[in-house]
Amino acid sequence: MSVNTTERPDTVARLQATPRRRRSTVWQHRLGTSGFLLPALAIITIFYIVPNLLAFALAFTNWSSYHDSIAFTGLANFRSMLQEGTLTNDLRVTVLYAITVMVVQNVAGLGLALALERTSRVNGFFRSVFFLPVLVSPLAAGYVFKAILADDGPLNGALGIHISWLGSTTWTIFVVALVNAWKFMGINMLVYIAGLNAIPGELVEAARVEGASWGQVLRKVKLPLLAPAVTFNFVATLIGAFNTFDIVFAMTQGGPGTSTQVLNAFIQQQYSQGYYGYSVSMGLLLLGLVCVVAFPTLIVLRRREVNL
Known part of the structure; x- marks a missing residue:
């Protein structure tokens, strides 16, 4: 119808x-x-995307306090960096510093996580204690340790010895790296604790029933299942160590000599002297270095997760 x-x-x-x-x-x-x-x-466009695009463009100019106008110079800044021996030293120091921080910080964080794995009031208290340095300003931590490690500081006084902790051109970089690892190992600890708590308890109990020792359970059960946490901690720590500045500046200001002068410290030095375009180009170089090191590390660790 x-x-x-x-x-x-x-x-x-x-x-x-x-x-x-x-x-x-x-x-x-x-x-x-x-x-x-x-x-x-x-907000992201105004305060992040636009400044980064401008920084990329200014890296190829002669922008400085010694020129009346900004002119395009192409790769001149990068050629100057390659011709200077300081850059080679700073690259070596930065890579050595980053690797030391990554290893020490993750080993310490994993050790604390294994010790404080179980949830209890006592473990909760110590978790807070070890996480507390993360909340301290890096500059403040650097100045405090500079006073502690001074030649006439409380550490030498308590030990009854005289060691120049921050005066060696060989070992000072490792001392500063240890302070950095102490400052941020609480973050790694919490990530590892979260990974350990996510492991099914049945797997651990089954391994123990089969007669596996504590070390065998750790090596055969816990560490393989912690692979995602290891990937995150290693990459995040590596990127953070490459971009360090505050602790190094507070403790040594790049000294003695240039033995602890990481790239960010050199960038700040060049910028304070008025070489703005040159310092921006060094910042781009640091970004490239981080990408070259961090991305392969991430790929290798992610593949390890899949294989496990």
């Missing part, structure tokens, strides 16, 4: 308008959702 639409024009108009109303509702929903993202996108 057919419907006489000529007698019911309102019904026809409503049926024809329904698809349009639906499309309009969908677009309003999409625009409404995007509207909540616009403020965040604007």
Whole structure:
């Protein structure tokens, strides 16, 4: 039976308008959702994307306090860096510092996580104690340890010896790296504790029933299942160590000589002397170094997770 639409024009108009109303509702929903993202996108664009794009462009200019205008110079800044022996030394110091911090910080964090794995009031207290240095300002921590490790400081006084902890061109870089690892190992500890608590207890109990020792359980059960936490901690620690500045500046200011002058310290030195474009180009070089080291490390560790 057919419907006489000529007698019911309102019904026809409503049926024809329904698809349009639906499309309009969908677009309003999409625009409404995007509207909540616009403020965040604007902040990221203004304070992150635009400055980074400008920094990339200014790295290829002669921008400095010694020039009246900014001119494009191409790769001149990068050629100057390659010709200077200081850059080679700073690269070596930065890589050595980053590797030392990565190893020490992760070993210490994993050891603390294994010791404080079980949830209890006592372990909760010690977790807070070991995490507390993370909340301290890196500059403050650096200045405190500079006073402690001074030649006439409390450490030498308590030990009854005279060691120049911050005066050696060979070992000072490792001393500063240990302070950095102490400062941030609480973060690694918490990540490892979360990974340990995520391991099914049945697997550990089954291994113990089979006669596995504590070391065998750790090596055969816990460490393989901690692979995601290891990947995160190693990569995050490596990137953080490459970008360090505060602790090194507070404790040694790059000395003695240039034995602890990491790239960020050299960048700050060049910028304070008015070589702005040159320092920005060094920042790009540091970014490239981080990518060259961090991405292969991430890929290798992720593949290890899959293989396990």
